[in-house]
Amino acid sequence: MASRGTPDVVIGIDFGMTQTGVAYCTAPWNNVKRFQQWGAIVSEVANKVPSRIAYSTHTNGFKGWGFNCDFDDPDSEIQEFFKLYLDPEYRDDFDGVTNADAQRYYRDYLSLIHKHIVGFFNDRFPDFGSRAVEFIFSVPTTWRNPALIHDLEVIIRDAGFGRDGPRHMAKITLTEAEAAAVNVVADYVQRDDVICICDAGGGTTDVNILKLKSAKGQPIKLQPLSKVEGAAVGSALIDIRVQQYLEQRLMTAAHLLNASPQEVAEKMMQGRFERFKCTFGTSAANLPALVLEIPSMPAGTNYPPADIQNSRLSISQTFLQKLFDEQVDAMIRLLTEQLVSLQTVVPGERVSYLVLSGGLGSSQYVRDQIKQYFQFGAGATLSNTAGMHMLLAEDPQLAVVLGLVTDRAQELGQQTKTITHRCARVSYGVVVNRRYDPQKHHSQVPYKDPRDKKLWALNQIEWLIREGDHIDDNGVSKHVRAKLQKAQLNRPWRAQFVISTEKRDNLPSDLTSQSVKTLCIVEADLRFIDRIAKNAHWWQLGQKYELAEFDLKLVAGSADLRFQLFNNGRLITGENESVAVDWGSGAPVMDQKEYFDIK
Known part of the structure; x- marks a missing residue:
């Protein structure tokens, strides 16, 4: 989304399976405040509001939301626990709601949250509609597909966020694990301490292992030591x-x-x-x-x-x-997997603190069982847990939303990001053509391009980001060579991006694998890119075409993806200009001959 300048207010929303939390901050960005006015009476305060909405069984209109859902009203049909079903790939044994219904409940619930929050700020901030306002959201670590994040951002805007004024915007910025980590480190740890954050809420549990690289009193600087992981546990x-x-x-x-x-x-x-x-x-x-x-x-x-x-x-x-034990066992499995992975990736590091946050994480029974496992059970045999202390976040149920706003406030107030880089949770690639190699492409039929008379293997994948890669805000670039017919100059150039959750050493090389899914089709106008005419002379028998060379950049955030094209170092299309992205299953099918090759 295009930038709209430095905001006057940042408002964070953490939509949870059972409850929703909100926090906010204003310049000079050093005092993050909890939003607690969830009742009609100003003196009534609560840190969170229930994530539920009531519909009339007769009219299907809104009857109430949050604390105002009446379970004794025979005309009310109350919907709750629908968060996990926003992911179309989520499956369970509970016979829950459909993805379409979950999206409707989410949109309706957020529209009521939006109306309530904006009403609060309109009463307290002069000209709130004309101010620069950022609404920022968190998402579970289990939601890995950027196409889902894009769909959710559309719903968020449909609910009203980012539409109250010309300088209002709404976006998803952090995973819940990252946000919880930002909140927790300010309270307990010292420089070079390694912390394992386990945020166990209503519907998901997220685990993140990081190292604090800043000293007390300095801006928070966190170095991820492994990719964040999550599970449907709560x-x-x-x-x-x-x-x-x-x-x-x-x-x-x-x-x-x-x-x-x-x-x-x-x-x-x-x-x-x-x-x-x-x-x-x-x-x-x-x-x-x-x-x-x-x-x-x-x-x-x-x-x-x-x-x-x-x-x-x-x-x-x-x-x-x-x-309870079913959830505890699942939490322990997730924690153990992350700690074992840490032993492999960074063998010499030891975890200083295991910090629990979230509603389930604050349960005394859950804390006792996890402590028992890592101090006296099988978890004590892990080499990187020796001397590990277990702590509870100071404000466990608000850790995510407070960290969400703290992250943005630090970036605005001290021009420093809290997280130095990210470890890729999945692999992203782009579909290309490669020069045919009989040894590498023996199972494929080569395609002879009439333009250059060369043999090509079609439907190949160039992996731009592999699971586990360290990625920063600069993104990853590849140099592209695209052959363009004259007719193609009058329509957008297209690139097909794919996603895979396979391990980095087991990624497929072409589209025939079932482990590869189309992520999106990116379209861009190449009319203003430098091109070289090919087969333009009378003695050249091949089809005439133009060769365009440019750099394709993929910028991966916590949960989203952005695409940029550069020609000789100049941005020609990106988030601030016209680039069209068709996401997921709605993406059009590309002709194999449209694919390009990469240097």
Whole structure:
């Protein structure tokens, strides 16, 4: 997105599976503030607002959002826990919402968040609409495909962000793991300490290992030691399993209920269960079972087939512990994978601190189990965890949104980025033609180009960024040689970019592999690029064409990609000029003859 100058206000939004947090900062960029005005009454404050929206079952219009969703209203259909389904590739066993529905709920929910936030700032900042305002968002580490990030940014703008004034903008800037790391390091660590951040929230858990390269009092400078990783692990998955368990038991007593088992189970999840879950593992929750009242069931009702006693259902401590252990085990697997990878990539480094953040990360039970594993269990055998201390982030549930804004505030106030570079999480390539080599391309039929009479192997991949590569803001460049017919000069030149999650040493060389997906088609106008006429003389028998040579640059951010073209060092098209990008499955199919070769 084009730059609109230095902002007056930066507002960060962390949309979570269960709750959404907001923080903001203004010049001189040294005081990040929590947004806490989520109620209609100014004196009512809360650090976060529930990520839920209520629709009318009759009109499908909005009935409420956040704290104002009424679970007792028979006309309300409440949608929550839909974040993970924004990724079209996400699959689980919970029979969740469709990707299209998740996008609709996300758009509608964000539009209400936007209206609320903008109303707050309009009342407190004169001429807020004419000020330069940046709305910045974080995304889970599990969302690796830039096409998904592009789609989400479209939804964010459709919800109203970046559209309230000519100098308003909205963009996704950091992964949740990166943002949490920025927030955490300012509180605990010293220069050259290695920290492993585990941000475990409602729907995802992200792990990031970094080294602090700045001293106390200096701008934060973090050096990533491995690529960030994430998994669908979180407290909301415990909620979903418990609700399914309650529904199954209530099904046998459906004739005793005044609503569907699903609706009754949803109501039972409020209040007492949420408090019990948050204190699980402490003395306050040291009970043999959690007993929940069944809403609207007459007092004294007993129904043995569903194990209902005195209008109540009980959930055993053993069952709840099993659900917690499933999430803890998944967290430990993710942490162990990252620590083992660190041993391979940087053998001499030892982790100084393991810092937990997020709602699930703040659970006493989760912290105790992870500490036990890395101090006395199999995790203690890892060479890079000797002497590792475990800490809880000072503000665990706001670590992501505070770090998100802190990152941008430091860049604005001290002209220094917090993260020195990034480790590529996936591999990005561009489809090219290569000179045919019988040994390398023995399984392919060569194509004889009538323009230069040479044999070419089509559908080859030039990998620009490989998984694990260190990438910085300067991007990666390749020199391109494109043959252009006269007719092609009247339409955009096109390049097909691909993505793969294969290991860097196992990347395919051509498009025949199932592990390669088309990421996007980039189109650019080459009419103003220097070109050389080929086969222009009467004695040259080949087809006439023009050879254009230029540099193609790929700039990879935390979650997004940008494309730029340079001719003799001059930017000819990029984020500040007209470059068209068709993303993902909507990208047009290219003719093999359109591909080019790379020096």
